[in-house]
Amino acid sequence: MFAPEIVLTAVLNGLLTGSVYALIALGLTLVYGVLHIINFAHGALLTAAMFAVLVVHLGLGIDPYVAILFLTPLFYALGYLLQRFVIGPASHGSDTNLLLVTLGLSIVIENALLAVFRSDTRSIDVPYAFSSIDIGFTLLSVPRVIAFAVALGVALVLGALLTLTDIGKSIRAVAKEKLGAALVGIDVNHVYAVTFGLGTACLAVAACLLMPTFYVTPRAGNAFVLVAFTIVVLGGMGSILGALLGGLIIGVVESLCGLCLGESLGQIGIFLIFILVLLLRPTGLFGAKA
Amino acid sequence: MLAVERVTKRFGGLVAVNEASLTAPQGRITGLIGPNGAGKTTLFAVIAGFEAPTAGRVLLDGADITAEPVHRRALRGIARTFQIVQPFAGLTVRENIAVGAHLRHRARRDALAKAEAVAWQVGLGDMLDRQADSLTVAGRKRLELGRALATMPRLLLLDEVLAGLNPSEIRDMIPVVRAICESGVTILMVEHVMQAVMSLCEHIYVLAEGLIIAEGPPDAVSRDPRVIEAYLGHGAATRSRSRETSHA
Amino acid sequence: MSARGLLPIAVVVGLLALIPLGVSANTVLNFLVFTLIIAIAAQGWNILGGYGGQFSFGHAAFFGTGAYATAMLQVHLGLNSWIAFAIGIGAGAAVGLVIGFLSFRSGLRGSYFALITLAFAEVLRIVANASAATGGAAGILIKLDVRPTNFQFHSRAAFFWIALAIVAVVLVVTRWLEHSRFGAQLIAVRENEDAARALGVDVLRVKLGAIILSAAVTASAGCLYAQYFLYLDSTIAYGVWISVEALLAPIVGGIGTVFGPLIGALALHGLGNLTSQMAGRIPGIDLVVYGALLVLAIAFAPKGLLGLVKRLRTRVTRRAIAGPG
Numbered sequence: 001m002f003a004p005e006i007v008l009t010a011v012l013n014g015l016l017t018g019s020v021y022a023l024i025a026l027g028l029t030l031v032y033g034v035l036h037i038i039n040f041a042h043g044a045l046l047t048a049a050m051f052a053v054l055v056v057h058l059g060l061g062i063d064p065y066v067a068i069l070f071l072t073p074l075f076y077a078l079g080y081l082l083q084r085f086v087i088g089p090a091s092h093g094s095d096t097n098l099l100l101v102t103l104g105l106s107i108v109i110e111n112a113l114l115a116v117f118r119s120d121t122r123s124i125d126v127p128y129a130f131s132s133i134d135i136g137f138t139l140l141s142v143p144r145v146i147a148f149a150v151a152l153g154v155a156l157v158l159g160a161l162l163t164l165t166d167i168g169k170s171i172r173a174v175a176k177e178k179l180g181a182a183l184v185g186i187d188v189n190h191v192y193a194v195t196f197g198l199g200t201a202c203l204a205v206a207a208c209l210l211m212p213t214f215y216v217t218p219r220a221g222n223a224f225v226l227v228a229f230t231i232v233v234l235g236g237m238g239s240i241l242g243a244l245l246g247g248l249i250i251g252v253v254e255s256l257c258g259l260c261l262g263e264s265l266g267q268i269g270i271f272l273i274f275i276l277v278l279l280l281r282p283t284g285l286f287g288a289k290a
Numbered sequence: 291m292l293a294v295e296r297v298t299k300r301f302g303g304l305v306a307v308n309e310a311s312l313t314a315p316q317g318r319i320t321g322l323i324g325p326n327g328a329g330k331t332t333l334f335a336v337i338a339g340f341e342a343p344t345a346g347r348v349l350l351d352g353a354d355i356t357a358e359p360v361h362r363r364a365l366r367g368i369a370r371t372f373q374i375v376q377p378f379a380g381l382t383v384r385e386n387i388a389v390g391a392h393l394r395h396r397a398r399r400d401a402l403a404k405a406e407a408v409a410w411q412v413g414l415g416d417m418l419d420r421q422a423d424s425l426t427v428a429g430r431k432r433l434e435l436g437r438a439l440a441t442m443p444r445l446l447l448l449d450e451v452l453a454g455l456n457p458s459e460i461r462d463m464i465p466v467v468r469a470i471c472e473s474g475v476t477i478l479m480v481e482h483v484m485q486a487v488m489s490l491c492e493h494i495y496v497l498a499e500g501l502i503i504a505e506g507p508p509d510a511v512s513r514d515p516r517v518i519e520a521y522l523g524h525g526a527a528t529r530s531r532s533r534e535t536s537h538a
Numbered sequence: 539m540s541a542r543g544l545l546p547i548a549v550v551v552g553l554l555a556l557i558p559l560g561v562s563a564n565t566v567l568n569f570l571v572f573t574l575i576i577a578i579a580a581q582g583w584n585i586l587g588g589y590g591g592q593f594s595f596g597h598a599a600f601f602g603t604g605a606y607a608t609a610m611l612q613v614h615l616g617l618n619s620w621i622a623f624a625i626g627i628g629a630g631a632a633v634g635l636v637i638g639f640l641s642f643r644s645g646l647r648g649s650y651f652a653l654i655t656l657a658f659a660e661v662l663r664i665v666a667n668a669s670a671a672t673g674g675a676a677g678i679l680i681k682l683d684v685r686p687t688n689f690q691f692h693s694r695a696a697f698f699w700i701a702l703a704i705v706a707v708v709l710v711v712t713r714w715l716e717h718s719r720f721g722a723q724l725i726a727v728r729e730n731e732d733a734a735r736a737l738g739v740d741v742l743r744v745k746l747g748a749i750i751l752s753a754a755v756t757a758s759a760g761c762l763y764a765q766y767f768l769y770l771d772s773t774i775a776y777g778v779w780i781s782v783e784a785l786l787a788p789i790v791g792g793i794g795t796v797f798g799p800l801i802g803a804l805a806l807h808g809l810g811n812l813t814s815q816m817a818g819r820i821p822g823i824d825l826v827v828y829g830a831l832l833v834l835a836i837a838f839a840p841k842g843l844l845g846l847v848k849r850l851r852t853r854v855t856r857r858a859i860a861g862p863g
Binding site: 037038040086089090091092095096097099100101103104105106107108109110111112113114115118119218222226229230233267268271272274275278279280282 | 593595640641644646648649650652653654656657658660661664665778782785789820821822823825826828829830831832833836837840
Binding site: 340365369392395397398 | 717718719722723725726729730732733734735736737738739740741
């Protein structure tokens with residue numbers, strides 16, 4: 001049906017896209033694994049990060065890849081403060097409340113962005129936006145290859161952080177057994193906030209990686225986040241490895257679906273997988289038994 | 291009335307219940323006791339329908355109900371209480387019991403009337419309009435009992451209904467349980483509180499490490515060396531016997 | 539159901555019905571019709587979410603199905619509008635049955651249930667956006683042909699009264715729910731599924747009944763929307779906006795109460811309107827207020843406006859009993 005080079009190209013492109021999906025999903029799965037909440041504000045926060053890249057580029061002329069250096073800590077702080085002072089207190093500990101509070105937050109952020117930036121599609125112009133590498137049978141876009149490398153790098157750094165550092169161990173302790181962690185003196189609220197901050201930091205990096213080749217509208221983050229949900233559920237809530245593998249799988253699925261069904265229905269494959277996973281194996285590939 | 295035939299329940303490599311068999315004859319109170327971790331809760335869950343056994347059968351009046359879902363068992367006349375009480379927190383005592391009453395009463399008015407009657411039966415008559423989550427532990431236990439009774443069961447499964455009660459509350463609860471049995475309901479009770487088991491149960495099964503190690507009337511079981519060992523450890527039976535003879 | 543129980547409903551509906559007799563400005567009536575449509579969608583959500591405790595984030599699936607069904611039956615098959623309206627409600631209920639069956643049979647609850655309803659709504663939106671039958675990205679237009687037999691009226695007041703009639707019916711149905719065996723079982727499932735099951739409640743059947751009823755009500759809001767605005771596209775019909783509106787109104791007004799969704803819808807849209815007028819035509823400002831209200835409601839008034847009123851009343855009564863000093 002399709003020539004092998006076309007399929008292989010689709011797979012490779014799927015992997016490249018998938019790595020950024022994985023990065024977006026990482027934050028979500030981390031937050032779920034530790035706080036046991038599904039952060040419905042994830043998409044809006046991604047959009048905010050993407051607009052931040054836009055503003056920084058248009059206003060200060062800073063290259064997105066350079067912007068990673070200061071937007072990441074900035075968004076870490078934003079995430080920390082949001083969890084510590086808004087989401088945590090407002091939800092009084094109830095799961096359904098958390099759901100609704102993050103939903104409310106997403107509405108506020110998204111529409112605030114709409115009010116400020118209007119609904120036009122915006123993008124940035126960088127000189128390397130269209131550069132590509134020739135790997136013989138096809139061309140791969142340079143920004144996307146960079147994105148792949150950086151995304152994997154971040155995943156490795158995150159994994160190292162969680163295994164090797166003290167805060168990482170605290171995070172894992174709270175994820176496993178909140179009460180026990182509190183009893184040994186871990187400040188659970190602080191850990192929650194740190195986790196949330198790490199999640200938004202990942203979004204900042206993802207935004208910097210996306211902007212060279214992508215556009216942004218106030219609703220852009222939402223499109224990504226539904227994909228991120230699918231990845232998190234597929235890979236298993238709380239599993240970093242699951243988010244990584246899930247992201248790559250979903251990237252490839254979307255690419256192949258787009259190849260076979262055309263652009264407009266490309267996303268449908270993702271949602272159908274989502275629904276199927278939820279119905280058949282809600283714990284995903286690597287998740288703990290619910 | 292109730293027959294449990296060689297029920298086994300495995301969780302992965304762990305055998306929680308191993309070929310346990312028991313019967314609960316009609317109109318009597320049967321007890322199921324055993325040390326912690328014996329598998330009582332698991333066996334109870336299988337009988338109540340919340341867990342499916344790996345092997346074995348559960349029969350009610352000869353009918354095989356092993357695969358029947360929980361709500362269907364309730365229709366057949368099996369009701370259960372929960373060890374960790376589960377009130378409908380946002381509802382009043384009356385509304386809580388009414389949910390049980392609705393099993394046999396379609397109209398709201400009838401269900402509420404039945405709920406009121408049952409509340410008096412379990413001693414909650416003057417708390418009908420209190421919020422369920424404002425009750426003490428003893429009150430909540432009575433609420434559990436009331437809800438289950440409102441379904442007009444033939445067989446009542448009590449899961450440590452006296453757990454968490456102080457001695458005077460236990461003393462008050464025992465006649466309530468006895469009265470329920472006297473009204474025609476067969477009872478199977480899992481219990482830790484020995485004084486209640488001894489005074490209420492006519493026949494007792496002892497479960498230890500998943501196996502039924504003894505059964506019989508209360509005083510026979512309490513003197514059975516295997517039962518003493520199960521609770522107090524290896525050699526305890528011989529030690530207590532030698533202490534008895536040395537004091538003689 | 540006692541006449542006393544129906545009295546508040548009769549009073550509220552009666553008072554609202556008088557509005558078009560005093561007000562004739564099109565903008566006001568427009569606002570009211572739209573708000574009532576939202577209220578109906580919210581009442582649907584409230585049945586499953588408020589009374590049943592199953593929070594759906596994808597009620598757009600039912601709204602859009604009702605809307606598209608009504609539109610497509612008229613545009614493609616020339617069916618009478620009133621009949622199309624009825625079938626649209628049925629179509630919404632059918633979608634509710636399917637989504638409910640798949641989700642509840644798999645035991646999905648809480649966040650997982652919210653996610654899967656979101657996914658279903660998105661799938662429908664993508665399909666509607668790509669399918670020729672629904673007009674694809676261009677949308678579908680119902681032909682303007684103003685005749686009562688065609689469910690189109692010159693006067694907006696007529697639409698208002700029809701919307702109000704639907705609101706009234708659903709208010710009565712909700713009140714019936716509170717006093718029926720089905721309602722008691724549904725509430726029990728919300729409070730504690732295992733305990734309900736042990737008392738003989740067929741949890742799956744009860745949840746299915748709730749989602750079908752909920753979907754039918756929200757679908758009727760969609761049908762009404764289609765008849766009033768005469769234009770739909772995939773974002774209008776299946777967009778996240780209506781899923782959010784349907785859950786926001788009950789939470790703000792009073793979740794799990796008869797009047798909560800109606801009060802919430804009126805309060806939210808009234809406030810939204812006010813904000814738009816004060817802040818000018820900035821897109822999204824009213825939604826910022828909605829989102830903030832949602833967060834504030836959860837933080838300070840989880841039982842909504844009706845809950846606040848109740849708390850105030852108990853405090854006043856307690857003080858009156860305690861006496862001065």
